Amino acid sequence: MSVHGGQLTQTDGSAGDRPEWGVPVPIDLESLNADLEDGRATVDIGISYPENLEPAHRRKVELETVIEGVLEARRIFGVVGLQLAVVSVRTGRVDPELLAVHAEAPGSELPGGRYANLYVERQKRPSRLSSTALSVFESVIGSGPEHDRRIHLVVLEDVFISFHDQLDERTWQLKTIATNALSFPGYSHRDTIPRHLRGVITLTNLARARSWKTVAHELGHKLINASHEYRDxxxxxxxxxxxGLLLYGDGTDIPSGPEGRFHRERLHRSPFIYRREASGAKLWNPDYLDGGGYYDRIYEGLTLDFDPV
Ligand SMILES: [Zn+2]
Structure with missing residues (x-):
């Protein structure tokens, strides 16, 4: 398995090419990936771990814990025929001002689901990254030949999101919460995230109950392209x-068929998946056709309609 560690020599043309951030962490990627098999559905994962996290925060998300989370995810997705390759683990200094960011651009958060369901609403009014979130992803992830097809796990100190709690028929209260992890999925952001950054998932706290499942859960949002849903x-x-994997409890189920909301089938349509051919080349799944929302045409026959809450 070829591991992507050093200088970049090609470009995908989607963004200015530049060296990858930081330096490789001395981890033996070959043995970490030793069980991977050619020809099987595979997703590449890169991990970015800042060296200048506050010590009090570092205890909440150690690099070892991130890798344990990836290995747990590998077990969970292995059950449904998907393998995970760790292709890059890098560290370096992040602009301290950007270690804590709000995920969304100011003013882009509106009460949702009034007249159409969440996914239809987000198709019309996708979430948009804040300028600080965009800056830190640009600096840490950068661009590279396969960056738009890779999952980028980025550790930060805090990533805040805001949402509206409905108080009565026409009153909402805006609340801001610290996330433990955030997946920036297509069903929410559609194609508003620059292509080379669209695989980003932030990790900020893996020291809570059920944190063993967090990396897999966030990968589930990104790869299944669905929110917190399961069966009925x-x-x-x-x-x-x-x-279900996409709920907050202990479950890891990725069900199939309409009664399973097509989670397994949607997973295997993900443009982040490839199969390595005997020649060594990667055969990628087809890319999104309509910007990557829940109802994107790559999911034809694999979507559900449902009423707004
Ligand atoms: Zn979630």
């Missing part, structure tokens, strides 16, 4: 229940 549970902002 329509997608919602937060759902505490067991069963």
């Amino acid at each position: 549970v329509d997608p919602q902002h937060e759902v505490y229940a067991d069963g």
